[in-house]
Amino acid sequence: MNSIQQFAIGLTLATGATATLTFDESNPGLPLAIPDHNSTGILSTLTVTDLDPGTRYSVDLSLDISGTGHGGYVGDLYAHLAHQSPDGGQYLMSVLLNRPGRSDTLPNGYDDAGLNITLSDSADHDVHTYRAQADYKTNGSGALTGTWQPDRRLANPDTVTDASVRSTPTFDDLVNSLVPSNPNGYWYLFVADMQTGGTMQLNSWSLSFSEMSAIPEPGNLLTLAGLVGSALLLRSRRRKSVA
Ligand SMILES: [Ca+2]
Structure with missing residues (x-):
C-alpha cells in the first residue's frame, strides 16, 4: 500500500484505571465517505489538550462506520490510530x-x-475474528456492535489473515510509551476500503482516556523497550491540512 512511513516503537504495559475523559471527533467534515478500493483512504483528527502529562492513562476508541449506496462490507476495511506527541517529534500507531x-x-x-x-x-x-464468538451481535443496520480488542495486525491488507502476527502496540502503549509520557497532541484515525464493491462512510469516532489508579510497581511493568516493531502512518503532509 502507499503513503507509508515506518517508525520504531517502544512499549510499556501497565494495568488499572479510574476517572475518564472523553474526546469526540469535532471535524465538521463528518460523515466522511471512504473511497472504494482505494488505499489512500481518509484521515480524521482529534486534538487532545486537557490531559495531565506524566499521568498514565488507558484509552478506548468508539468507531461508527456504516454502509452507503447499496451497502458496505466490514471485511473491506483497514484502519489505524496514530498519536503524534505535542512537540511533533514522536509518532506511535x-x-x-x-x-x-x-x-x-x-x-x-x-x-x-x-x-x-x-x-x-x-x-x-479480537475484532478480526469476531464471528468466532457465538454471541456477536449486529444492529438494525447490519453493523457489528459490542466491545472488541484492536486487530493489531501490521500485515499488508491485501494478504492479511487471522494467522498474521498481532504486532502493533496495544492502546495502553500508545498512550504511555512516549518519552516523556504525554497523551496530549494529535490523534489520527485513518480508514481505507481495500476491496472493490460495497461502500461505507465514517460517521463518528471518539477517544476515552481513563486515568490509571496508580503507577505500577517496577515488577509489574513489562517493558518491551527499544525497537520492537515498525508501523504504518500516512504521509506527514496530510496531517498539516488538519491543523
Ligand atoms: Ca469496498
Missing part, C-alpha cells in the same frame, strides 16, 4: 482493523454492513 474476517478460506473477510463498536485492550476477543 496501532492497527484497529485489518480486513475483519479475512483468512485463507474467507479472502474477502466478513460481509456485515459496517460497525458501531468500542475498541479496547480490556475486551475479551
Whole structure:
C-alpha cells in the first residue's frame, strides 16, 4: 500500500484505571465517505489538550462506520490510530482493523454492513475474528456492535489473515510509551476500503482516556523497550491540512 512511513516503537504495559475523559471527533467534515478500493483512504483528527502529562492513562476508541449506496462490507476495511506527541517529534500507531474476517478460506473477510463498536485492550476477543464468538451481535443496520480488542495486525491488507502476527502496540502503549509520557497532541484515525464493491462512510469516532489508579510497581511493568516493531502512518503532509 502507499503513503507509508515506518517508525520504531517502544512499549510499556501497565494495568488499572479510574476517572475518564472523553474526546469526540469535532471535524465538521463528518460523515466522511471512504473511497472504494482505494488505499489512500481518509484521515480524521482529534486534538487532545486537557490531559495531565506524566499521568498514565488507558484509552478506548468508539468507531461508527456504516454502509452507503447499496451497502458496505466490514471485511473491506483497514484502519489505524496514530498519536503524534505535542512537540511533533514522536509518532506511535496501532492497527484497529485489518480486513475483519479475512483468512485463507474467507479472502474477502466478513460481509456485515459496517460497525458501531468500542475498541479496547480490556475486551475479551479480537475484532478480526469476531464471528468466532457465538454471541456477536449486529444492529438494525447490519453493523457489528459490542466491545472488541484492536486487530493489531501490521500485515499488508491485501494478504492479511487471522494467522498474521498481532504486532502493533496495544492502546495502553500508545498512550504511555512516549518519552516523556504525554497523551496530549494529535490523534489520527485513518480508514481505507481495500476491496472493490460495497461502500461505507465514517460517521463518528471518539477517544476515552481513563486515568490509571496508580503507577505500577517496577515488577509489574513489562517493558518491551527499544525497537520492537515498525508501523504504518500516512504521509506527514496530510496531517498539516488538519491543523
Ligand atoms: Ca469496498
